[in-house]
Amino acid sequence: MRWLILTLLFCISVVTYIDRVNISVTARQMMPAFGLTDQEMGWIFSAFVTGYALFQIPGGWLADRWGARAVLTGALVWWSLCTAFTAMAAVSPLAEAVGIVGALLAVRFTLGMGEAVALPTFNRAVANWMPAGSRGIGIGIAIGGIGLGSAVTPPIAAWIMVNWGWQTVFYLSAVIGLAMAVLWWAIARNHPREHPWVRRPPAPEASPQAADSQFHTLWRLLAGNRTVWWLVLSYSCLGYAAYFYMSWFYLYLVTVRGFDVLTGGLYASAPFLAMLIGCPVGGWVTDRLAARYGITAGRASTGMAGMTAAGVAIAFGGFVESPPAALAGLSLGAGCLYFTVGAYWASTTDLSKAHAGTLSGLMNTGANLGGALSPVLTPWIAAHWGWPASFAVAGLVALAGAALWWWIDPGKGLNSVTRDQ
Template identity: 45%
Template sequence: MTDIARPTRVRWMIVAAVFVTYVLMFIDRVNISIAAKYMIDEFGISSVEIGMIFSTFVFGYALFQIPGGWFGDRFGPRRVLGFAILWWSLFTAATAIAGDIFLASWIGVVGSFALVRFLIGVGEAVAPPNGARTIANWMAPGERGLAFGIIFAGNTIGAAIAPPLIVWIMVTFGWREAFYISGAVGIVVAALWYWVSSDRPAEHRWINRAEVALIEGDEREGMRADVAEVGAWWQLFRNVRLWCLTAAYFAVGYVLYLYFAWFYLYLVNGRGMSVEAAGVYTMAPFVVSAICAPLGGRLTDRMTRRYGPGNGKAALGIGGLVATAVFVVAGAAVEDVRLAVLLLALGAGGIYASMAAYWAAAIDMSESHAGTAAGLMNVGCNIGGVISPVLTPWIAGIWGWATALYVAGAVAIVGALFWLPLIAWRRQGEKMPAISAG
């Protein structure tokens, strides 16, 4: 480390590296949904079988959230996240040959594709909790909200650019080449992550002592008096407030996956848009979310400094879900299609404006086990993500699309209620009670 008065800004380079990882993660997550048409034609796979292949990714992704977080806590995010990026990138490339390799002769073409997608899900599951572990290690408490807001903007940018990018690659070069290119880019990202990152700020070769002091200084020590620490990682499972946070994040997943899975078809089938117009307007929620995520992260930091880690984050969590419920219900009720798109896009923005509050709150549960805590919380999101794509079309088929959106709004309101136990009121001069296990 060099010793100069002005702090370096290596921590923001680390945040940028995590951001790039999140963009890649979402591109590799959705590319198969675009390639599905070619796979159906070439291998004679049915729509139901394609759905099964999609589901195996979600299963692997949900199953390995907690183990992925534990590995990051135990061995450090530099090695664990680097290996995870390499892992899912190799299997992304392997998707191109999954229907042809010898494995398909043993378990069938569908089984071969499903296994590869499951293994991609296993690798991607490691990224979010290790992103949280990285932020916990590298950012002062007063900067974590903005850091999380930036990296979650990567989700929305990845979701927005993936369809046109992957379509162009498939039309120009072929559907297999899209997976080869995605895999090759991922290998480069894994190498870059390992090169530019370190587990702790003090270990980084480019940082100076002033920045280390800024990250690990008085603000972090002051915040530790207001948050909890636990001994063994498994004691997190006794933390009632962490389970409440997980339940609130279930509501986030339920609403969010409605946008990922059904927003396009809602505009076509529920609102009567043309295929071309719906393709353009489908980007609206992700554009709004990309703006709202860093703004919400910045607001999370300010609210936390002003009202404390419990009250500040709870205000953003409750406000985000309530705003989402209002916008989603209003969007379902209005007649004008463009106004509906705007309101529903603002509903997605409400989710992403509060996203940083969830992940920063998970770190508050226990800094030493931040990856495990974040992994447990994210399981809740993915359970919601499994239920929403199935339940939404079922409700729409019986009662209509408006009712399906009303239900999503109701889920958001219920989710907001689970933030209430995280509120820790304190009088002036009185320490905030620790977030205790149990």
């Protein structure tokens, strides 16, 4: 059942990134249809990220309080309906009131609110279902769906857009999301002991703390453990680099590197396939290193190595002249970025299992605040100093994220803050 739950989370992760990345492909037809500039499209991209960032902590708290089953089902329904509305926002009464750009900003912001619940809830589910020595690979598999969803979306969305129009991309995405909501509700439970298919569930853990005691423990963790804040800052660096791939990568291949619409959609999947491989592999590696050398060494070595390699590969991809070499470098950079995901997310559970959803929501808030800057700053830097400069900045940010792992010590959560987790 653990692996079935992880499979469902993986599939939902695929859906989240179908709904997130599809607009980066449909922008090719949306922009001329509505007279949108690159800068306006950048603001629309960032509206999603802003809503996504602001609601990470509430999403994690909801998962800690009410459990993964109900919270994730509701979130799936919410963001699937918002995805469908994206197709009609420009001709809706909302557009008449606030304009086309305003309507698209609003719908992408509310879509981000719904999807913000997903990853912290994944972490809550993994904390409940996976044993301590397998949480890195557990969250790596769950979040690895990001790679598959982002890989299949550009070529499929481009083909659907060319044959049936860009609106159809959003409608089909919404149907898939609603189907996954039904499947998750039918199969998932919050804990193994609640599931009728688990014949020999693990023994119950210690009795839950009272709400005021839980809040007190969380406050002590946030106020007294600098690792939390270094973790948030480092993951913000990952978010800045990662969101280039989620927003501008397809358009970069088509408009800067000279690929046509369909070929660009095919090649745009390469970084996301690298993420699909890097995410679970990195989770497995960090679990093995943590078991052999201790939690802090296992998490930090994985995070530092992956972020360093990512920074170098991204900068190389931006400066190299050959389009195939650029594609290879940037794809490797994406895989290295997501190689670190298991280390980051498992660290939040290492710090406090009881607050895994809230802490991971806080960490992912940082990633998405960094990510909100990327879609806007990337074209601005490119317009003033060229696209290689945009990639140089992203690479330096990734290297800064690697350096911050020197101060991240997830093992402290077990010893000095909350022994009972």
